[in-house]
Amino acid sequence: MRRESGRRGVAANQDVLAGVLFLLIGLGAVAGARDFEMGTAMRMGPAYFPTVLGWVLYGFGAFLLLRGIARGGDAAVSWGWRPLALVTLAIVLFGFSVTRFGLVPALVVMVLVCAAAGRGYRLRETVVLAAVLSAFAVGVFVYALQLPFRLVAGL
């Protein structure tokens, strides 16, 4: 229980950040449910349960926010933005290229980008890894499990 971040500004406070996040999602849920019919407790419409949940989430968020300001929760430290961005990008690139170019190019691109998220990028090793993983995926998913993938588009 370290509470040393009390005076280091609220921006780095876990409780404040989590509180704001939950509070906003809760409000969003309530706002998003306004398009539908509310109904009554006896005949609940599609908006009833989500609205209740949205307000509850708003309440938890507000509680965390206030507690974070009052007590100064633990600081959220060391965000790994680089691995987060690269892994996310690799996954998105896979989704983007798998339907357009086929499974093998998508996997090669994915592995090349993804490997950069680790420490110490070694190009030759990564190329070998991409080749091995692609061969493995083709063998297991396409030939053994018969999933409907195109290996390379146009071939």
Next chain:
Amino acid sequence: MELLANLGLGFGVALSAQNLAYCFAGVALGTLIGVLPGISPLVAIGMLFPLTFTLPPVASLIMLAGIYYGAQYGGAITSILLNTPGETASAVTCLDGYPMARQGRAGPALAIAALASFFAGCVCTLVIALAGPPLAELALRFGPAEYFSLMLMALVASAVLTHGDLVKGLAMVVLGLLAGLVGTDVNSGVARYAFDVLELADGIGFTVIAVGLFAVAEIVRNLERDEPRVALAGRITHLMPTRRDLRDSIWPTLRGTAIGAFFGLLPGTGPALPTFATYLVEKKIARDPARFGSGAIEGVAAPEAANNAAAQTAFIPTLTLGIPGSAVMTLMVGAMVMQGIAPGPQVMTARPDLFWGIVASMWIGNLLLVVLNLPLVGIWVGLLRVPYRWLFPAIVMFCCIGNYSVSNNPVDVYLCAGVGVLGYVLAKLGCEPAPLVLGYVLGPLMEEYLRRALLLARGDPSVFFTRPISLAFLVAAAAILAVMIIPAVRGRRGGAG
């Protein structure tokens, strides 16, 4: 006698060549993945999930169960040899397992872990076979009010028992419930929170949530740390425990099994709590508590037995009530739903082959673990040396292909990336992902039961308090909350005064 007939049916199903092969494949793959550093059983199941899509329902669940306890045993191997637990449940095994390995007794520690797990597995298979039918019968009498209260209790328990902040746990439950509501409402046909995205109208897929939260977010968290130095504690020279090791392990194994089996039954608990509880019990009643932490064999036997016992009995609420007891069980429930089986008390009567087949396959899987792993331990040790920079692109590959192959749609892959980012941010803010997944699975069910209960009661919410079983669940939920809140409040007052 009915028990024998049921178990006979189960073994008939589980011993068919095909199912035996999938059980074996699951256990072997699970151990293989579980041994790899930085991969918890949840990640293992999440990433191997798509391998089971194309299988028939019984085979796919047998294989998933096999992956689960295989990965758990793999976690015990890394705990004992490397002092790096893959998950909280096996953290306790490190305390005495690693010192044993450093004293050159890694072999006996691994053997005792396997044997204690196997013993717990045997007992708990019987417990499931005995407790399952009466529980399912009781559950068949539950009305919507009872189900709603039961789910509320399970959700509260999951928020309380994940280590971390209570309020954050509860908020994650609510966030999960909301995530489960995305998509077309069955009663009105309205697409909720779909933002005119066609794919969201079908709801957020289960694999998207599970893989995004447990695999993608976990990888990023591992990558920002330094790669763990592989420091193997000695070589494995002999496997057989001495006669004294065995004698010392008998009672701790029995106690661990009992404690684990009890906690596993409670929905929402998971295997971490019983392993800690049983370790404390052993330490308390030991004649010489000072040995604990420096290689006491009881400190390996009892938590491993408790871990496996809780893992096994967690199948009871999952299979008989449809209420998953832990994050892993939510994955099993998700798999059942994807296979077109509605989890709940009717499974046992409608699909006895499925229920008893899974029960029997658990025992077979535990046996396979002992038979397979003790001789193969050299291979598993070799896998410990695989560097993480080769592993994580392979895990991401499984995640991508798994999400894409659910409906051959890249949108699921994009959503998974988004859930991964959210999961990472939440984890960084001290919010554990397990309660969210439980909420996600139970969300639509809870709404449906709430709707039905209030319809039957003409909108009067007192129905949840006047029906005795429902009231009992609510009282239990309140008691769990009180146990958590009261000491915290007292402690703060004490600290201020």
